Amino acid sequence: MTVPSGRRERKKAATRQKIADAALRLFLEHGYDAVGIRDVAAEADVAVTTLFSHFASKEALVFEQDEDFEQRLARAVTGREPHEPLVPALRREIHALVRHCTADSAAPIWRLVDETPALREYEESMRLRHAEALATAIAAGLDAAPTATACRTIARFVIDAYSLAREAADPEAAVDEIFRMIEAAWEVACPVGDPAPTAGP
Amino acid sequence: MTVPSGRRERKKAATRQKIADAALRLFLEHGYDAVGIRDVAAEADVAVTTLFSHFASKEALVFEQDEDFEQRLARAVTGREPHEPLVPALRREIHALVRHCTADSAAPIWRLVDETPALREYEESMRLRHAEALATAIAAGLDAAPTATACRTIARFVIDAYSLAREAADPEAAVDEIFRMIEAAWEVACPVGDPAPTAGP
DNA sequence: ACCGTAACACTAACGGTTACGATTTAAAAA
DNA sequence: TTTTTAAATCGTAACCGTTAGTGTTACGGT
Numbered sequence: 001m002t003v004p005s006g007r008r009e010r011k012k013a014a015t016r017q018k019i020a021d022a023a024l025r026l027f028l029e030h031g032y033d034a035v036g037i038r039d040v041a042a043e044a045d046v047a048v049t050t051l052f053s054h055f056a057s058k059e060a061l062v063f064e065q066d067e068d069f070e071q072r073l074a075r076a077v078t079g080r081e082p083h084e085p086l087v088p089a090l091r092r093e094i095h096a097l098v099r100h101c102t103a104d105s106a107a108p109i110w111r112l113v114d115e116t117p118a119l120r121e122y123e124e125s126m127r128l129r130h131a132e133a134l135a136t137a138i139a140a141g142l143d144a145a146p147t148a149t150a151c152r153t154i155a156r157f158v159i160d161a162y163s164l165a166r167e168a169a170d171p172e173a174a175v176d177e178i179f180r181m182i183e184a185a186w187e188v189a190c191p192v193g194d195p196a197p198t199a200g201p
Numbered sequence: 202m203t204v205p206s207g208r209r210e211r212k213k214a215a216t217r218q219k220i221a222d223a224a225l226r227l228f229l230e231h232g233y234d235a236v237g238i239r240d241v242a243a244e245a246d247v248a249v250t251t252l253f254s255h256f257a258s259k260e261a262l263v264f265e266q267d268e269d270f271e272q273r274l275a276r277a278v279t280g281r282e283p284h285e286p287l288v289p290a291l292r293r294e295i296h297a298l299v300r301h302c303t304a305d306s307a308a309p310i311w312r313l314v315d316e317t318p319a320l321r322e323y324e325e326s327m328r329l330r331h332a333e334a335l336a337t338a339i340a341a342g343l344d345a346a347p348t349a350t351a352c353r354t355i356a357r358f359v360i361d362a363y364s365l366a367r368e369a370a371d372p373e374a375a376v377d378e379i380f381r382m383i384e385a386a387w388e389v390a391c392p393v394g395d396p397a398p399t400a401g402p
Numbered sequence: 403a404c405c406g407t408a409a410c411a412c413t414a415a416c417g418g419t420t421a422c423g424a425t426t427t428a429a430a431a432a
Numbered sequence: 433t434t435t436t437t438a439a440a441t442c443g444t445a446a447c448c449g450t451t452a453g454t455g456t457t458a459c460g461g462t
Contacts, residue, residue, distance in 0.1 A: 008428050012440070037418060047442045049420080058418065124329050125322040149375045152365055153382060160357040164350060174350045177390070181354060184389040185382035209459050213409070238449060248411045250451080259449065 016054045019044040023061040028108055032062070032116045059122035062113065069097065070130050073158070074137040086138065087186050090158050091179040097162060098171045110166070131159040150189035157182045217255045220245040224262040229309055233263070233317040260323035263314065270298065271331050274359075275338040287343065288387050291359050292380040298363060299372045311367070324364075332360040351390035358383045 022044035026035040037058055041048045055061050076093035077086065101110060113119045135155035139145060161178040168174035223245035227236040238259055242249045256262050277294035278287065302311060314320045336356035340346060362379040369375035 006428090008439075011428085015440085036416090048418095049443080050441055052419070053440075120329075121322075121326040124325045128321075128325050147378060149365060149369050149378055150382070153361065153379050156361040156365065157358060157382075157386075160354065160361065164353055164357065168350050177348060177350055178354050181351070181358075181386035181389050184385040185358075188382050188385040189378070207460085209408070212459085216409080237447090249449095250412080251410050253450065254409075 015044075015046065015050070019046060019051055019054055020061060020064045024064075024109070027062065027112060032112060032119060057122070059119055062109070062119055063123065063126060066126055066130075070133050072097065073130065073134050077134070077137040078141040080141075086142065087154075087179065087183050091175065091182075094158060094162050094165070094179070095172065095175050098165045098175055101166060102171050127159045127163060131155045134158060144190070146190040154182065154186055154189065157185060216245075216247065216251070220247060220252055220255055221262060221265045225265075225310070228263065228313060233313060233320060258323070260320055263310065263320055264324065264327060267327055267331075271334050273298065274331065274335050278335070278338040279342040281342075287339065288355075288380065288384050292376065292383075295359060295363050295366070295380070296373065296376050299366045299376055302367060303372050315368075328360045328364060332356045335359060345391065347391040355383065355387055355390065358386060 019040065023035075023040045026040060026043055037048060037051065040061065041051045044051070055064075060066075073090070073093060076089050080086075080089040100106065113123060131152070132155070135148075135152040138155055139148060139151040142151075145151070157178075161175060161182060164178060165171045165174040220241065224236075224241045227241060227244055238249060238252065241262065242252045245252070256265075261267075274291070274294060277290050281287075281290040301307065314324060332353070333356070336349075336353040339356055340349060340352040343352075346352070358379075362376060362383060365379060366372045366375040
C-alpha cells in the first residue's frame with residue numbers, strides 16, 4: 001500500500017501521452033470524424049482497450065488536459081492572497097486561461113473543436129463539471145459564505161465568461177466586459193467589502 | 202408548394218407522438234440505459250429508421266418538446282409589452298418554465314434525467330442552443346442595443362438560472378435570487394431604464 | 403387518373419464502447 | 433533470489449446508437 005515508486009507510473013504516463021499525441025496528430029491531419037478509434041490505437045501502437053483505460057471517450061482525447069483547467073480555477077480561489085476579493089482573482093485566472101487558449105500554438109486545436117459538433121457538445125458538458133468544481137471551491141474558500149445557489153451561480157457565470165470570451169472577436173476585452181457584469185452580480189449576492197447597511201428583507 | 206393541408210401531417214404527428222409515448226413509457230419503466238432503440242421502435246411499431254427520421258437521437262426522445270422552450274423564451278423577449286424592461290420579462294418566463302418542470306406530473310421525467318448522465322449531458326448542449334437563440338432574440342428585440350457579447354452573456358445567465366433553479370431545493374426562490382444577480386449584471390452592461398440610485402462602489 | 407414526393411420499411415453496415423479472459427511486467431513480500 | 437500480488441496491457445468479440453442504401457406505400461396537387 002506504499003507509494004508505488006517510479007517506473008510503472010512513468011511508463012503509464014508515457015503511454016497516455018503517446019496516445020494523446022497520436023490522436024492529435026491524426027485529428028489535425030485528417031479531421032476528427034475521419035479518424036477512428038482503431039486508427040488512433042494503431043498509430044499509438046496500443047490496444048483499443050488500453051486507449052480506453054486512459055481516456056474515457058474519443059472526445060476526451062482532444063481535451064486531454066482539462067483537469068488542469070479545473071485545478072487552476074480552484075486554486076485561483078483557494079490559494080489567493082489572504083484578503084484578496086474573490087472576483088478579481090477569478091478574473092485574473094480567466095484572463096490567463098483565455099490568453100493560453102487563444103495563443104497561436106493552440107489555434108489549430110480550437111479550430112478543430114469549433115468545426116466538430118461532437119467536440120463542442122463534449123466541451124459543454126465538461127464545462128458543467130468545471131462549474132460544479134468551482135462552486136465547491138468558492139463555497140469552501142470564503143469567509144462570509146453566501147447561499148449555495150449564489151456560489152453555483154457565480155461559478156457558472158465565470159465558466160460562461162471563459163466560453164464566451166474564447167469565441168469573441170476580442171477575447172481579452174470580452175473577459176473584462178463580462179467580468180464587470182459578474183462583479184455586479186456578485187456584489188448583489190454577497191454584499192461584503194464595504195458593508196452596505198445589509199439590505200435584509 | 203402550398204401548405205400540405207391535412208391527413209398526411211396528422212399521420213406524421215401521430216407517428217411522432219406514438220414513438221415519444223412508447224419511449225417515455227419504456228424509459229420510465231425500465232430505465233433509460235436498459236431500453237434500446239430497437240425496443241422503442243418495436244413498442245411503437247415502427248422501423249428504426251422511421252424513429253430516427255422523427256428524432257435526431259435517443260436522447261431527443263426524452264426532450265421531445267424542447268422547441269417549445271426555445272420559442273417561449275424568444276417570445277418572452279420579442280413579444281413583451283412595448284416599454285417593459287427586458288430582465289423582468291425574462292424572469293417571469295423563467296418562473297413559469299421552472300414551475301412547469303417542477304410540477305408533480307413532470308417529476309418522473311426529470312428524475313430520469315437526473316439519474317442518467319447521458320441525458321444530463323444532452324440537456325447541457327441543448328441549453329447552449331437555447332442560449333444562442335435567446336441571445337439573437339435579445340439583440341433583435343432591443344431599442345438601445347448593448348454589445349453582442351453582452352447579449353450572449355445575459356442569454357447564458359438566463360439559461361443558467363433555469364438550470365440552477367431546477368435543481369435547487371426551493372426552485373422559485375432560486376429564480377428570484379439568481380435574477381437579482383442578473384438584473385445587476387444587466388444594468389452594468391446596458392445602463393438604461395430608470396437609473397436606480399446606483400450603489401456605486 | 404397520374405405524377406411527385408413525403409413517410410415508412412428492411413437490411414446491412416459503421417464506429418464508439420465495453421465485457422471478457424489471457425498475458426506481461428513492475429513492485430512488494432518472503 | 434524467488435515468489436507473490438496487482439496493475440497494465442492485449443486481442444477478440446460483441447453491444448448498441450446511428451446511417452446509408454434501396455424499395456414500397458399512400459397522400460396531395462394537377
